[in-house]
Amino acid sequence: MTLGVIRSVGERAYLELESARLFLDAGLARIESPTVLLSAATAMLRYGTIAAGLRLSAARYGGRTALIDELGSLTFAELEDRSNRLANAWQARGLKPREGVAILARNHRGLVDAVFAAAKCGARIILLNTDFAGPQIRDVASREGTDLLVYDAEYAHMLDEVAPLRGSYLAWTDEPNENSLEALIANGSPAAPPSPGVEPKIVLLTSGTTGTPKGAPRQEPKSLALLGGLLSKVPFRAGEVTECCAPMFHTLGFACGMLTLGFGSTLVVRRKFDPQAAIDSIARNKATTVIAVPVMLARMIDLGGKGVTGRDLSALRIIFVAGSQLGAQLCREVTATFGPVVYNLYGSTEVAYATIATPDDLAIEPGCVGSPVLGARVEILDDAGKRLPTGKTGRIFVGNFAQFEGYTGGGHKEIIRGLMSSGDVGHFDSAGRLFIDGRDDDMIVSGGENVFPAEVEELLYTHASVREVAVLGVPDEQYGARLKAFVVVHAGQRFTEEDVREFVKTNLARYKVPREVVFLEELPRNPTGKVLKRKLLEA
Template identity: 45%
Template sequence: MNLAHTLEVVKAYGLLQSSGFIDLKNPGETLRTLKDSKTYIPQATLIMHSARIAPDAPGLADERGELTYRELDEQSTKIAHGLRSAGITEGTVIGILARDHRGLILSMAAAGKLGVKIALMNTGFAKPQFAEVCEREKVKAVLHDSEFLGLLDALPADMPRFLTWVDEGAELPEGARTLDDLIAANGTETLPAPAKPGGFIILTSGTTGLPKGAPREKASPVATAQFLDRMPFPKRSTVVIVSPIFHSTGLGTYLVSIGLTNKIVMRRRFDAEATLKMLSDHKAELLVAVPTMLHRMVELPAEVRAKYDTSALKGIILAGSALSPELCVKATEVFGPVLYNLYGSTEVAIATVAQPADLAKAPGTVGRPPLTCDVRLYDDNDKAVTTKNVTARIFVRSGAPFEGYTDGRHKQIIDGYMSSGDVGHFTEDGLLMVDGRDDDMIVSGGENVFPQEVENLLLERDDIFDAAVVGVDDAEFGKRLRAFVVPEPGHTPDEAEIKTYVKENLARYKVPREVVFLDDLPRNPTGKLLRRVLVEYEV
C-alpha cells in the first residue's frame, strides 16, 4: 500500500466517525462492534450493534408492519436456534431465495450468528439455473419464499428447507416449517460464537450466462466509507430500498443504513406509485433504486405523483444498470437535484459515484471515485490510456477487493487494478462516462458500435419509453444493428422515421437496419438488459 492510499484509509476512518457510523464517545460499544465484525458477517454484527444502542428504534418496515432493532435481534436469534437444532451449523452453506422483506433480513442475521455461509439467490432464477448454482455452491439447506416452492423440486428431497414468507392461499407441502414456527418454538439464549465469520456469496447478474459466485468473507470498514464518502446516508432516519437486497447494491446500502440505525422500508415487489407512497408515509430521506424503477416513477402521470409528499427526500441512489442522460434530466426535474449515480459491480465493489453537481454538468456520468478507490483506463494491449475523451477498458482499484469467483476464475488485473468489464472515457472535467460493456461492442462493416450511444439517443424521443440495440448476424456486414423499442403509452413510433432520426444525429453505420416493437424489454431484477435474449429473438 503506497503512502497516498494509506492516507486515504486514514481519511476513511475519519469519515466513519464524522458520519456517526462509529462513535468514539462510546468506545466500549465501538470496540465491541469491531470485535463482533471479526466473528460475524455484517448482516448480524450491525443488527446486534443497533439493538444495543437503540433497541426500541424502528429497524424495518414491510407489508407485515414494523420491527424494532430489539425484535430483529431477538427473532433472528430464535431462528438461529431453530436452524442449529435442524443440523445447520458453522461452515454449512445455505441458500436464501427470498424477495425483500423481514424473512430475508432475519435469515441473513440468523445465519450470521451461527457462522453459516449464505448464498444469496436470484429471485429470477429458472429451475435449471437454481439447481446448478445450488450444486456449484454446495448448498445444504434452503430458506425460501413460498412462491418458489416449484424450484425446489430440483433439489434432493431430504434437503432441509424453511419458508421465509408464505403468500396468502399458498399450498404448502406436508411438514413445511416457517420462520414464524422457529420464532415461536425457540428462545433468545445467547448462541456460542462461531470461530470466524461464515461469509456470504453474492451472485453476479448473469446477463451473459449462469451467474458466477463472488464470495465475501466479511465487510471492511473501508468499504463502508466508500458508500459514505459521496452519498447522503442519513442517521436515525428512514431509507427506502427497492433495489433487490440479494444483489450487491441493495445489500451494501442496506448494511450501511442499519449501521447508522435507520429504519429500512421495503416491499416484496416494486410498484412505482407504491414506492412514492412509502417515501411519503415514512418521510424517507433516501431512496435506493435501479434506473428502470426510477424511469417508471418519473413516467407516472403528474397528478399521481402530486398525491405524495417526497419533500423529505435528500438523495436517490441509483445503480445496477446505466442511467441514461434523458432519465437523469427528467428525474431531476421531478425530484430536484438529489440523484446519485453509483457505478461498480459485484466484483470491484464501488468504482465511482456521480453527485447531483456532476450529473448537472454531464448527465449520465458515473462521476468520480470515492475514498480508497481509483479508476484507470487501459487499451487492448494493457497500456494505460490517459488522454481525455478516448474510450478504453475500465479498471478499478478498491479498498474492498474481490477474492475470486467460487469456480476458481478471476477478473483480469493490471497493476493492482481489476477489470470492470466495461469501456468508457474521462471528460475534460475528469468525470467518468461508461460507454458500454466491453463484450457488447458490435463490429458492423468494420466499424465499432457501442449500443448504449444509440439507445441513449432513442430514449430522448417522446414516443419511446424504452430501447435496446443489439448486433445480429449479417452475411454482408458480419453484424447488423437491430433496435428493440417499447413505445410510450399512447404513441405509435414509425420505423422509417426512427431510422432517419438516428441517421441525422449519428454516423451512418450506427443506424439500425430494423426496428422491432415490443411491449417490454427483458431485464433482470437489478434492471440490467438481457441482451442475449434479444440477440436470439425470432423476428
C-alpha cells in the same frame, strides 16, 4: 495488499483516518457507554461485521423502528432477538460453520432474519435471484453448495429436486408451519449463539444477462475505507429512513440494506415493486433515501405528475441508483421530478464500487457516472494494458477494498497491475468524470467502423415516443455486423422503423443507423433492470 489501491503505508493510514472523519460527519461515531462498546466488540469477535452492525444498533437504539414491511414493523431489539433465536434453532438442527445457507426470498423480514442468523452461524450466505427459472435455481443451488434453504412459498414448485441436508424453511407464507422461519423464531433460544469460530462469507450472483449466473463470493469488509468510499460521495446519515426498492439479493439492495441497519436507520421494504406504492411509502414514512435501479425510476416517471401530486417528498435527500446504466435522459427526468438528489453509482458484482456521480456532476453531465470514490482507483487501458489519455475510450479497470475472490466454479476477471477489469469500456473527461461507452464485448465492427450500441440506445431514449430501447450487434454477411434495435413505444404514440432510422441518421454517423428495428410491448429484464440480451436475440 488490496488490489491496486494502496501504494504506501501512509496512504493506507490517510484513507482510514479520512474514513473515520466521514463516520463522525455521518453521526456514526460517538461516545458510548462501556456496555454498548462491550456488546459491539463481543459481537465483532464472535460473528464478524454484519452481525456486529446489528448488535451495535440494537444496543444503541433498541426501541427504534428498524424494519417496516407488509407485516408491520420491527425494532432493532426485536431484529437482534429474532436472529439469535433463528441461529440457535438452525444450529440445533445441525447447521455448521462454512456450510451454505441459500436464500430465495423477496424483500421482507424473512430475508433479513435469515441473513443475520446465517452470519451468526458463520455460514456461506448465498443470495439467489428470485427471477431465476426452475432449472437455474436448481443448478445454482447445487453448484454453490446449499446445505440449508430459505425460500418464499411462491417458489416451492421450482424446488422439488433441492433437498438440503439441514432442511428447507419457509421465509414468507400465508400458512405458517413448523418449518417456517416464524415457527423456528418463536421456539428458538434468545441467548447469543456461540461463536462459530469463522467469519461468514457472502455469495452474490452475477446477473446472467448473457449466460449462466456465476457465484461471486467475498469476505466481510476489513477496512473503514469500504464505507468511507460511499460516504465520500453520498451524504448518508445515521438515524434516517431508507426506502429500498432494489431487490436485496442483488449487491445494491443487499449492501444498502445492511448499511441502513448498521447506521441505526429504518429500512422500508416491500415484496414487489409498484411505482405508486413506492412513492406513497416515501411520503408516508418521510424517507430520506431511496435505493433503486434505473428501470424502477423510469416506472415512477411514467406515472407523470399525478404520481407525486399531493405527496410530501420534502424529506428526500438521496436517490441512490445503480444496477444498470441510468442514462442522461432518465437522469434529467428524475431530477426534474424529485429534485437534485440523484447519486449514480458505477460498479459491478465483481468489482463492487468504482465511481459515484453526485447531483453536481449530473447537473453538468447527466450521462456520466462521476469520479472515483475514496480508496478506489479507476484506469482506462488499451488492449495491451497501457493507460490511455483523457478522452480516449478503452477498457475500465478498478481497484478498491471490496472486490470478489473469484467465481465459485473457477475463473476470475482479468487483472492488470492489481486492477480488475469491470467488463466495460469508457473514457474520462477533462474534469475526471467517467463515462460508460458500452460493454467491452458489445462493440461491433460494421463496415470497418467501431460502433458501441449504447450510444445509439442513449440517443433513441431521448425521443418523446420511446419508452424503452435496447440495441444489439448481430452478424451481417455484407458488413460483418450490424445494429438491431428493439424499441418499446409509449402508449398512443406512433414511431415507425423509418422514423427510428431517420432520427439516428440525423444525429449520429450513418454507420450507426440500425439496419433492423423490432417493436416490442416491453423489454425482457431481470429484477435489477438489466435487459436480458439472450432473450432479445431469441425474439
